[in-house]
Amino acid sequence: MNIQKFLKKKIKKIYKKYGISNDLDPIIRKNIKNNEIDYQVNGIIRFKKITVFSPYNLAIHISNHMRKLNIYKKISVLPPGFINITLKSTWLNKCINNMYYSKNFNISKKTSKNIVIDYSSPNIAKEMHVGHLRSTILGDVTARVMEFLGHNVIRQNHIGDWGTQFGILITQLQLKSYKSYNNIESIYQKAYLKYQNNPVFKKQAQKNVVKLQKKNQNCLKIWNILVKSTIQKNNEVYKKLNVSLTNNDVRGESFYNGMLPDIISDLKKKKIAIYHEGSIIVPLKKFKNRIGQNMGVVIKKSNGAFLYTTTDIACLKYRCNILKAHKIIYYVDKRQTQHLLQIWEIARKAKYVNINTILEHHSFGMILYKNKKPFKTRHGKVIRLLDLLNTGIHRAEKIIKKKNPQMHDSEIKSVAYDIGIGAIKYFDLSKNRKSDYVFDWNQMLSLDGNTAPYIQYAYTRIQSVIKKNQSYNNLYLYPIKIFTPYERTLVLTILQFEETISQLEKHGTPHLMCNYLYDLSGKFSKFYENCSILFVQEIHIKLSRIKLSMLTARIIKKGLYLLGINTVSKM
Ligand code: ARG
DSSP: OOHHHHHHHHHHHHHHHTTOOTTSOOEEEEOOSOTTOOEEEEOGGGGTTTSSSOHHHHHHHHHHHHTTSTTEEEEEEETTTEEEEEEOHHHHHHHHHHHHTOTTTTOOOOOOOEEEEEOOOOBTTSOOBGGGHHHHHHHHHHHHHHHHTTOEEEEEBOOBOSSHHHHHHHHHHHHSOOSOOTTHHHHHHHHHHHHHHOHHHHHHHHHHHHHHHTTOHHHHHHHHHHHHHHHHHHHHHHHHHTOOOOGGGBOOGGGGGGGHHHHHHHHHHTTSOEEETTEEEEEEEEEEOTTSOEEEEEEEOTTSOBOHHHHHHHHHHHHHHTSOOSEEEEOOOGGGHHHHHHHHHHHHHTTOSOTTOEEEEOOOOOEEOTTSSBOOOTTSOOOBHHHHHHHHHHHHHHHHHHHOTTSOHHHHHHHHHHHHHHHHHHHHHTSOTTSOEEOOHHHHTOSSSSSHHHHHHHHHHHHHHHHHTTTOOOGGGSOOOOOSHHHHHHHHHHHTHHHHHHHHHHHOOTHHHHHHHHHHHHHHHHHHHHSOSSSOOOHHHHHHHHHHHHHHHHHHHHHHHHTTOOOOSOO
């Protein structure tokens, strides 16, 4: 049940009576500050010019109509034109019981859309590092949420498996043979130095890129080995991170290589691309360079090489024509905003993208170190993602050992995994993705505050409450009912789960789910401190409270699942 949406629909009908046009949706705000008021209708002031009424009078009229629906305990109008709503507890009772008995929390399924989510997408030949964390986990949350809502999610790991870096690597591997490719990163670093300082090497590397593009057998063979071994390593990271990407989702830059010549000739034919000093460019009026001139985006260099942009245009065409995407979401850091706007503009001009197809860039900020500089090792090196995850698990292990000296080693290991990984992911997800944040081990592993361990701990506590009261098997005889203000607040918050998911779906902002779970856990604590379960005599109250606890636990578990975080049974 999405109360916000329900109210919106009802109030919209009333709006119509006053000639307010269909595309002016009622604005319904959840009220967080005042316990007496559940929701507020905002934005009536906007209708000043549309109706003969003053906003205040209009609000009065609207509220009079609203009263005909038997779900409000109190409706009051506040100048200049707000309507405050308090819902009837009997209605909340009805909603919460429906939710309790629904496997899916009574959340309405959407008409299934094809949603392509481009995320993680690291460049191959380098190991995944801290910089890949955000795209990988933010994108994964959206994939889980969309799937939960019934969409057909197409995950795309657009790995950088093509281009100059392979020319460099292939050249190095032709010069020197290596026993294993386990350490591609360091081979690449050495080769890159050569590339920068040795003109002969550089020339050869550039030649190899062209050769690779022309499908030279030897180059292809080396390339294949490099790509396979890096993908394998990345899979280790995904597994550890509990991220739902698999080999089937990999569709990297190389995949589109064969389509590029056709794209170029098509764009030329459509007069979108032109020759310019030996290269082929797409002039774009919307984009200006540093000195204010119209910008031309290069799609083929004078030496015949294609670019990242060219690949992304082909990729967009593929996603629309072949994958039939209704919506494409890119989880790429904010430095690539302009790049994406450009390829979208070009692809739309060329009609590779349907007008109705939605293209979204869910950009995100950087992870910083305490000194507000990019998060690196003490020696200024990038931090391998796998090392970071292992450190998190290790730190969690120490904390758990100290708290539970009697816990078995194997259990400690498994709990430490869920806590460590959960802490890292949650800390990141709980920040608004648009902002940078400072990485802080102590904060993320703390049991206080808006952290994964806090929520995981709340979950184990609720589980033990349920366990203590397990002996009742006639739960179905007694509905959940609101008896005290604590229960009312908890019920209302539980009912706001769907609103939270739909906000998250709309904006790709997992921090809203984190805030919600934190709030829910707090409300449960308040309820539990103030409403006895074990010692209450009346069976109908007792069982209602047990059911409320069970529903809270289910919501927390599902909420964490959507964030890609596991619950634990003990901690
Ligand atoms: N490989 C790119 C990078 O590491 C990210 C790719 C994002 N996806 C895309 N379709 N361009 O910067």
